[in-house]
Amino acid sequence: MTTDFGGRVDIESLSKVYGGEEERVVAVDGLDLEIDPGEFLTVLGPSGCGKSTLLDCVAGHVEPTSGRVLADGEPVSGPGPERGVVFQENRLFPWKTVRENVAFGPEMCDRPTDHVADLLDRMGLSTFADSYPNQLSGGMAQRAELARLLANEPSIMLMDEPFSALDAMTKGRMQLELLSAWRETDATALFVTHDVEEAILLADRVVVMTARPGTVKTVVDVPLSRPRDHDSRTSETFTELKRELLASIHGEAGAEFDAEFETAVEGEDRTVTGDRTAESDGSAGGTSR
Numbered sequence: 001m002t003t004d005f006g007g008r009v010d011i012e013s014l015s016k017v018y019g020g021e022e023e024r025v026v027a028v029d030g031l032d033l034e035i036d037p038g039e040f041l042t043v044l045g046p047s048g049c050g051k052s053t054l055l056d057c058v059a060g061h062v063e064p065t066s067g068r069v070l071a072d073g074e075p076v077s078g079p080g081p082e083r084g085v086v087f088q089e090n091r092l093f094p095w096k097t098v099r100e101n102v103a104f105g106p107e108m109c110d111r112p113t114d115h116v117a118d119l120l121d122r123m124g125l126s127t128f129a130d131s132y133p134n135q136l137s138g139g140m141a142q143r144a145e146l147a148r149l150l151a152n153e154p155s156i157m158l159m160d161e162p163f164s165a166l167d168a169m170t171k172g173r174m175q176l177e178l179l180s181a182w183r184e185t186d187a188t189a190l191f192v193t194h195d196v197e198e199a200i201l202l203a204d205r206v207v208v209m210t211a212r213p214g215t216v217k218t219v220v221d222v223p224l225s226r227p228r229d230h231d232s233r234t235s236e237t238f239t240e241l242k243r244e245l246l247a248s249i250h251g252e253a254g255a256e257f258d259a260e261f262e263t264a265v266e267g268e269d270r271t272v273t274g275d276r277t278a279e280s281d282g283s284a285g286g287t288s289r
């Protein structure tokens, strides 16, 4: 699968303020980030720190208050075909079948739809191609969303906690399916998640955001080889990265957030190991797939 665009993303001094004078919320404040073409970047951060706002600004669904986003050097001023989005909740058209949902994007752009059957097959949805979204399980609907994203062959894949509502086993399968599909493209991926393990498993680099107003706290390289599988989670490198990222998020989110992540480190030595965290300087990491 190829794309027509390079997939570079530059986020420059991005700020977003919601509301008026009375209920002013500074969601994102002066955030700088560069994402290389073909890179898989995950974004972690405490609840409400502006992760979705960041992704929405890149998608062109939210207009920055100041600063800008460039996609392949062009300022983003709205949604575009080179950027595809998957949200946490199912946004499939309920009146269309799975096949029609997946084919919709290419059809709207007068592009071929020959790859739709193959995508449905890869996502394990061939036998549900003629089903409607309300006949699908949560995991199937998310697979259909992913197939729909891939059918559009975007050069930039934007994903906002797409697997957060899935059970652990389905989530694990979907993560590997996503990686496998992404590796066959040249696409850049920006993936927002609350899940530290998910952030590591998928990424070339993990961005940790500060508590609101959100900006980049740290950027951590993930030096795990690809292709990755479930065994990648058992490596020493993975465990060290997990401790490092949990410590970074704990430090940011404060005590009220600790409880949420307490279970994630249960049974493990919580000592923070050597600091391999690179302070954000906007430099890009490796992109080997």
Ligand SMILES: Nc1ncnc2c1ncn2[C@@H]1O[C@H](COP(=O)(O)OP(=O)(O)OP(=O)(O)O)[C@@H](O)[C@H]1O
Residues within 6 Å of the ligand: 018, 019, 025, 026, 027, 045, 046, 047, 048, 049, 050, 051, 052, 053, 054, 212
């Ligand atoms: N349309 C909006 N109008 C007003 N405030 C908003 C709007 N969208 C988001 N916010 C506020 O901006 C802040 C950042 O929200 P955002 O959804 O970007 O954070 P998040 O990190 O994605 O949160 P979560 O992890 O809980 O999904 C929050 O305080 C939120 O309430």
